[in-house]
Amino acid sequence: MTIDVVILAAGKGTRMHSDLPKVLHPIGGIPMLERVIDTAMSLGEVQITVVIGHGAELVRERFADRGVRFVEQAQQLGTGHAVAQAAPYFRAGANVLVLYGDVPLVKAGSLQSLLSAADCGPALMSVEMANPAGYGRIVRDSSGRVQSIVEEKDADADTLAISEVNTGILAASGDLLARWLPELSCDNAQGEYYLTDIVGRSVSEGIAVAGVLASDPLEVAGVNSRAQQAQMERALQHQQATSLMNAGVTLLDPARIDIRGSLTCDTDVSIDINCIFEGTVSLGKGVKIGPNCLLKNCHLADGTRVEANSIIEGAEVGETCTIGPFARLRPGTELSTGAKVGNFVETKKAKIGAGSKINHLSYVGDALVGEAVNIGAGTITCNYDGVNKSLTEIGDQAFIGSNTALVAPVTVGAGATIAAGSTITRAVDPEALAVARGKQRNISGWQRPTKKQK
Ligand code: UD1
Numbered sequence: 001m002t003i004d005v006v007i008l009a010a011g012k013g014t015r016m017h018s019d020l021p022k023v024l025h026p027i028g029g030i031p032m033l034e035r036v037i038d039t040a041m042s043l044g045e046v047q048i049t050v051v052i053g054h055g056a057e058l059v060r061e062r063f064a065d066r067g068v069r070f071v072e073q074a075q076q077l078g079t080g081h082a083v084a085q086a087a088p089y090f091r092a093g094a095n096v097l098v099l100y101g102d103v104p105l106v107k108a109g110s111l112q113s114l115l116s117a118a119d120c121g122p123a124l125m126s127v128e129m130a131n132p133a134g135y136g137r138i139v140r141d142s143s144g145r146v147q148s149i150v151e152e153k154d155a156d157a158d159t160l161a162i163s164e165v166n167t168g169i170l171a172a173s174g175d176l177l178a179r180w181l182p183e184l185s186c187d188n189a190q191g192e193y194y195l196t197d198i199v200g201r202s203v204s205e206g207i208a209v210a211g212v213l214a215s216d217p218l219e220v221a222g223v224n225s226r227a228q229q230a231q232m233e234r235a236l237q238h239q240q241a242t243s244l245m246n247a248g249v250t251l252l253d254p255a256r257i258d259i260r261g262s263l264t265c266d267t268d269v270s271i272d273i274n275c276i277f278e279g280t281v282s283l284g285k286g287v288k289i290g291p292n293c294l295l296k297n298c299h300l301a302d303g304t305r306v307e308a309n310s311i312i313e314g315a316e317v318g319e320t321c322t323i324g325p326f327a328r329l330r331p332g333t334e335l336s337t338g339a340k341v342g343n344f345v346e347t348k349k350a351k352i353g354a355g356s357k358i359n360h361l362s363y364v365g366d367a368l369v370g371e372a373v374n375i376g377a378g379t380i381t382c383n384y385d386g387v388n389k390s391l392t393e394i395g396d397q398a399f400i401g402s403n404t405a406l407v408a409p410v411t412v413g414a415g416a417t418i419a420a421g422s423t424i425t426r427a428v429d430p431e432a433l434a435v436a437r438g439k440q441r442n443i444s445g446w447q448r449p450t451k452k453q454k
């Protein structure tokens, strides 16, 4: 089946009161339109046309590398007019699927069903709503066949009482749409070219229209305001938390986790409250995440523990490591098996070897640290001279005393010892002791200054 997807995204989103086009606002950390494009692409070999208008340039820029076509609808004259902008690109014999940039949680499975239902005639996705206000109503005849869609503003009292509404999502033959769309009229309460009018048109030509009920109102919900965005965000977070728990993850409170991207967990992972996961995060077997942590684009291997209030971004963490509390791992951090990064330690572009420890109050950036190294409290790699960044290399089993400044570029050999309080500017040989600090003088009988009389 040839599938041409049209995504409507030209509307202004007035009620968002935003300079950002509505479809670029995120749900679960991903712009709404990106979610729709991803879902459409998961249907197989599809051709995607996005109809843009308000904020067209920003939308184009954001998705320039996605292999989708953009067509501009200069004036928003209605959903029928919007789809008509894409009609010149319909491929012969294609099934056209109409989606919306502001209906981000639609599921591929439902779209597959809709496309299958559109084999003989148009198929539209409908949903039952307790409060159908604002939506187009699905009018069926006495034997249940879809007759037409009537927009709220064009509806009489009987029609308004119908609780089955149009989600807007539909699938139909591109050849039929290309014939029907140019013939739509705007003779209605809103003076718009309604896409929904193709339903009546199809029926009058004797082509039955299928109605496929959406299983879950969330997947067909649209976002028109910040409040709806926030509601949808909560609903999505709830859904994601539930599927993690169903897969065996312990969430100490499923209402206090936010996944803005994708989180994959191996068995027996436990996540304490108020954790945020951004981008792509994966956690190995038995990983434990303490409360109030932020993890972004990182992988943590089996058995690693992250204590409270830690931030990990762009890091690759090996097995059985311990991180935090209050640690910050920045991009390019790699921890090997059993490494420890403790409280108030910041790392960046740093490879830390197996079993090495940086337990307290240190900055280790642009560094290669060997195995079983002990880095004392208050150690700083001085990696930046104001212009360039330089590397610090520390060999296996080195011992760096507390409050050491390692002025890069510099190397500390394997097994070397650095005395506390040293400022190291030259290479230290393996197994050597380096002491680089002012010598202590003791002056006996020292008289403290006394306060002057006024
Ligand atoms: C539409 C349907 C209605 C359905 C409802 C579901 C029509 C005529 N009505 O109504 O039956 O119940 O969706 O939410 O289709 N858009 C454009 N260009 C335009 C007009 C709209 O790109 O010229 C886009 C908008 O950005 C929006 C979407 O299409 O994302 C829907 O448009 P909107 O005007 O909100 O449709 P509704 O009046 O809600």
Ligand code: CA
Binding pocket: 190
């Ligand atoms: Ca409208």
